[in-house]
Amino acid sequence: MFWHTTDEIMNSSSGRLSVTLQQQRPVSLDVDFRCGPGELLGLVGPSGSGKTTVLRCIAGLARADAGQVRCGDAVLWYPADGVDLPTRRRDVGIVFQNYALFEHLNARDNITIALPGWSRERRNSRAAELLELVNLSGLEARRPAQLSGGQKQRVALARALARRPRLLLLDEPFSAVDLVTRRKLRKDLARMRKRLEIPIIMVTHDLDEAYELSDTISILYHGKTLFTAAPNAVMRRPSTPEVAHLVGLTNIFTGEVAEHDRARRLTLLRWRDRILECALNESYRPGETVHWLIPPNNVILHQRVRPSRGERENPVAGVVRDLVTLGGSVNIELDIESSSGETLSFSVPVHVAERNSLDMGERIGVSLRAAGIHLMKYDRSR
Amino acid sequence: MTIEWQAFSLSLKLAGATTMVLLPLAVVLARYLAWTRSVLKGGMEALVALPLVLPPTVLGYYLLVSFGPQGMPGSIYADVFGETLAFSFTGLLLASLVFNLPFAVQPAQRAFESIACEVRESAWCCGLNAWQTFWKIELPQAWMGVLSGAILTFAHTLGEFGVVLMVGGNIPGETRTISIAIFDRVTAFDDRSAAAMSAILLAFSAAAIASIYVLAHHRRNHEFQ
Numbered sequence: 001m002f003w004h005t006t007d008e009i010m011n012s013s014s015g016r017l018s019v020t021l022q023q024q025r026p027v028s029l030d031v032d033f034r035c036g037p038g039e040l041l042g043l044v045g046p047s048g049s050g051k052t053t054v055l056r057c058i059a060g061l062a063r064a065d066a067g068q069v070r071c072g073d074a075v076l077w078y079p080a081d082g083v084d085l086p087t088r089r090r091d092v093g094i095v096f097q098n099y100a101l102f103e104h105l106n107a108r109d110n111i112t113i114a115l116p117g118w119s120r121e122r123r124n125s126r127a128a129e130l131l132e133l134v135n136l137s138g139l140e141a142r143r144p145a146q147l148s149g150g151q152k153q154r155v156a157l158a159r160a161l162a163r164r165p166r167l168l169l170l171d172e173p174f175s176a177v178d179l180v181t182r183r184k185l186r187k188d189l190a191r192m193r194k195r196l197e198i199p200i201i202m203v204t205h206d207l208d209e210a211y212e213l214s215d216t217i218s219i220l221y222h223g224k225t226l227f228t229a230a231p232n233a234v235m236r237r238p239s240t241p242e243v244a245h246l247v248g249l250t251n252i253f254t255g256e257v258a259e260h261d262r263a264r265r266l267t268l269l270r271w272r273d274r275i276l277e278c279a280l281n282e283s284y285r286p287g288e289t290v291h292w293l294i295p296p297n298n299v300i301l302h303q304r305v306r307p308s309r310g311e312r313e314n315p316v317a318g319v320v321r322d323l324v325t326l327g328g329s330v331n332i333e334l335d336i337e338s339s340s341g342e343t344l345s346f347s348v349p350v351h352v353a354e355r356n357s358l359d360m361g362e363r364i365g366v367s368l369r370a371a372g373i374h375l376m377k378y379d380r381s382r
Numbered sequence: 383m384t385i386e387w388q389a390f391s392l393s394l395k396l397a398g399a400t401t402m403v404l405l406p407l408a409v410v411l412a413r414y415l416a417w418t419r420s421v422l423k424g425g426m427e428a429l430v431a432l433p434l435v436l437p438p439t440v441l442g443y444y445l446l447v448s449f450g451p452q453g454m455p456g457s458i459y460a461d462v463f464g465e466t467l468a469f470s471f472t473g474l475l476l477a478s479l480v481f482n483l484p485f486a487v488q489p490a491q492r493a494f495e496s497i498a499c500e501v502r503e504s505a506w507c508c509g510l511n512a513w514q515t516f517w518k519i520e521l522p523q524a525w526m527g528v529l530s531g532a533i534l535t536f537a538h539t540l541g542e543f544g545v546v547l548m549v550g551g552n553i554p555g556e557t558r559t560i561s562i563a564i565f566d567r568v569t570a571f572d573d574r575s576a577a578a579m580s581a582i583l584l585a586f587s588a589a590a591i592a593s594i595y596v597l598a599h600h601r602r603n604h605e606f607q
Contacts, residue, residue, distance in 0.1 A: 059503075059507060060506075061503050061506075086506070087503070087506035087507055088506045088507070088508075088509045088510060088511055089509075090507075091509075092507055093507065094503075094504065094507045096500045096503075096504065097500075098498070098500065100498060100500035100501045100503070100504040101501075101504075102501065102504070102505075102519055102523075103501075103523060104522045104523050105522075113505075113508055113510070113518060113519075114508035114509060115509075116508075116509055116510060116514060159504075159508065160507070162508075163508070163509060
């Protein structure tokens with residue numbers, strides 16, 4: 001019997017995945033991203049944005065008009081040179097949304113079938129290793145119909161990894177299970193992926209999921225890659241108002257750069273009748289119109305009972321227009337004073353809302369953290 | 383009372399041969415129809431279903447005409463083998479293949495259609511080629527449908543009367559099947575022989591149909607246990 005360390009079980013050497021796809025019809029595609037070995041890229045976008053099509057193009061189940069798919073030294077698809085490896089030779093592990101297990105085979109055989117050409121003994125021992133890895137030891141003789149949603153997903157993952165693929169594709173991997181299972185599976189994936197030294201692409205429409213699990217998020221909209229960056233950057237520094245909108249950020253306003261104050265490392269922004277201070281950003285000229293954004297967690301409520309020094313930082317006053325308690329926090333929508341009906345949304349913990357006796361119609365003050373204000377190029381169409 | 387074992391064995395031989403020859407053809411056709419995106423799909427399906435609605439005598443008539451020396455298949459066969467296709471076992475078998483097409487194809491097609499395309503795509507991602515995917519994934523998942531088609535074909539051939547009479551005539555040992563023998567006995571007022579042979583045929587058909595339902599039931603139970 002030969003002995004494995006866990007990493008030998010998981011690993012396959014692989015290189016950086018680079019994907020570019022262009023197509024006009026039936027759906028337009030203009031995709032461009034890279035994903036390094038050991039990296040998890042979350043491919044995010046609303047339904048119908050072409051996420052699954054991109055995954056299918058990588059696996060060779062669909063073809064775009066032009067572009068290329070390569071992984072390390074291996075060229076999987078490059079129509080300009082006539083290269084188009086069939087799916088079975090691309091060495092791609094894939095977990096479909098509904099798992100697509102082979103219903104007529106038990107859990108073990110669902111895995112061993114992915115090892116054609118191996119001896120029975122090697123196949124069985126490989127299947128046993130993988131089932132142990134995904135915590136399914138003891139269930140090898142069960143058919144998919146006898147497994148729970150979460151267990152099926154684990155079998156699908158084990159099957160996808162069986163051949164030591166050069167990359168792993170996950171299509172909405174958690175959408176078919178209940179919330180509790182989903183949390184558990186997410187945690188397992190977060191743990192397991194650290195040992196996978198191959199690029200992992202995860203398609204999801206769930207931004208929280210992408211934010212939790214990804215090293216990089218790539219936003220796809222109408223088939224076009226809009227923005228690819230680290231999750232934090234996507235959520236705090238989106239490239240355009242459109243991206244901000246897609247990731248659910250709402251506090252987007254229009255202002256004008258007043259001046260750059262290099263000494264204090266600040267850019268001063270004219271907005272309505274106020275001047276806001278933000279972190280120095282000289283990519284915009286003084287006088288230039290810009291969009292600016294403040295993520296909700298950078299809006300600080302002024303304590304009504306105990307005012308503090310921090311209130312001097314970009315103070316904004318307004319009247320509470322709406323107040324909704326969601327779990328442990330209260331979402332507040334504020335009608336900003338001396339603006340043309342613009343609103344600011346942010347949330348505070350329930351106890352803070354109670355201590356400050358916040359209610360509809362109350363006038364309150366907030367600070368916009370200078371470091372949190374993000375400037376974006378002006379887009380006339382908005 | 384006479385039970386015409388010769389007619390009975392001829393019927394079994396015809397049913398067996400039809401099933402054996404038709405099965406692979408039906409699987410290929412059913413699989414194609416299940417997944418094709420051809421604009422002709424509807425037309426092909428209608429053509430396959432036609433024997434279901436056509437009166438057997440009408441189907442039999444056209445087959446007889448085409449098997450005769452004036453018909454294309456008939457004349458080619460006569461040129462090659464030097465004998466006529468009509469009123470021969472081979473002609474009967476060919477006719478049997480045609481009128482059984484819907485019985486063999488439709489259950490198999492439904493079965494192939496029920497396999498999600500991601501299942502086949504998973505197989506390709508597992509490194510299986512088209513042939514391995516067919517043998518190891520598609521056929522095992524569709525085999526209930528294929529088997530139902532085979533049993534229906536077998537049972538239906540045993541009982542077919544109209545087409546067989548038109549194309550085969552009533553030649554003992556060559557084209558006289560059990561259903562024709564029964565008809566013959568009734569017209570000769572030999573009720574006891576007709577009754578005995580009918581009872582045997584009834585038992586056979588009942589067993590065939592029952593086996594399909596038992597299989598289907600077994601499968602349902604198996605899936606939801």
